[in-house]
């Protein structure tokens with residue numbers, strides 16, 4: 156199978172490397188330099204800090220041959236989707252697309268695309284780009300995939316790929332799948348980013364835990380289909396399991412990079428407004444993260 160991966164960041168490199176073991180992968184990068192590096196060296200994957208394997212891939216920065224892929228996986232952040240819109244809109248309508256962004260802000264973008272078969276996914280792996288052609292697989296999880304529109308059959312080959320440390324799980328309902336991940340990120344990411352603490356502190360510090368519960372109780376009515384207790388237990392278990400980790404939003408602020416707040420709390424605030432639900436705590440936390448971005452001149 157010919158798989159195109161757009162974006163040579165942490166997730167793009169991770170997916171490119173693993174999928175290249177059984178498929179012909181081309182990574183579409185923003186810069187020419189990274190494409191040259193990848194073509195020369197392949198992608199080196201580290202697991203537990205040690206070299207694990209090398210993925211041999213093609214790479215291109217001018218998006219040549221994007222229309223020759225059997226599947227395209229999009230791994231740029233939601234705020235960079237506009238930059239590749241013209242490339243996606245120019246593709247044949249029957250090429251299946253798989254979007255792996257956190258949050259739910261990307262759904263509006265997807266609705267504007269002509270492709271007939273579109274999938275969305277949530278990634279439970281932890282990955283970090285160490286160099287243009289090197290990625291560290293820090294947390295081994297799975298990738299959940301659901302059909303957003305079209306025919307599930309177009310992704311069956313990808314779903315059948317089983318590899319140690321890298322597997323796919325098909326979810327029947329894209330909305331529930333994305334909302335559950337959204338709630339995890341809505342609780343952990345903004346609070347850890349503002350408070351400048353690792354994930355576990357949200358549970359360990361009784362004052363932060365109080366704030367965490369207040370935020371959860373305010374947001375959860377926006378998603379009536381979600382089992383409240385089960386969801387809270389799931390998020391709390393993730394805080395404990397990743398207690399020492401700094402969330403991706405906190406890392407973004409550390410690195411003076413734009414955060415995904417608009418696709419996470421911004422999306423929830425928009426949805427609440429449409430339902431005429433007021434979310435004062437969520438709005439305050441959203442503004443604080445936006446303020447941090449401004450302070451850090453991201």
Ligand SMILES: NC(=O)C1=CN([C@@H]2O[C@H](COP(=O)(O)OP(=O)(O)OC[C@H]3O[C@@H](n4cnc5c(N)ncnc54)[C@H](OP(=O)(O)O)[C@@H]3O)[C@@H](O)[C@H]2O)C=CC1
Pocket residue numbers: 161162163164165166167183184185186230231232233235238239255256257278279280281282283284403415
């Ligand atoms: N990393 C992780 O462990 C996890 C990430 N996710 C989600 O996956 C998504 C991607 O995350 P991640 O990989 O960490 O982010 P990164 O910032 O590491 O990667 C995004 C990549 O997109 C590239 N890009 C931006 N614009 C373009 C463009 N016009 N053409 C081609 N490439 C472009 C960037 O290129 P350049 O480097 O040149 O700027 C960058 O390499 C996010 O939504 C994130 O929340 C979900 C779960 C875990």
Ligand SMILES: CC(C)(CO)C(=O)C(=O)O
Pocket residue numbers: 339340343344354393397400401402403404
């Ligand atoms: C699950 C969590 C919160 C782990 O840190 C994450 O996905 C992130 O940091 O974006």
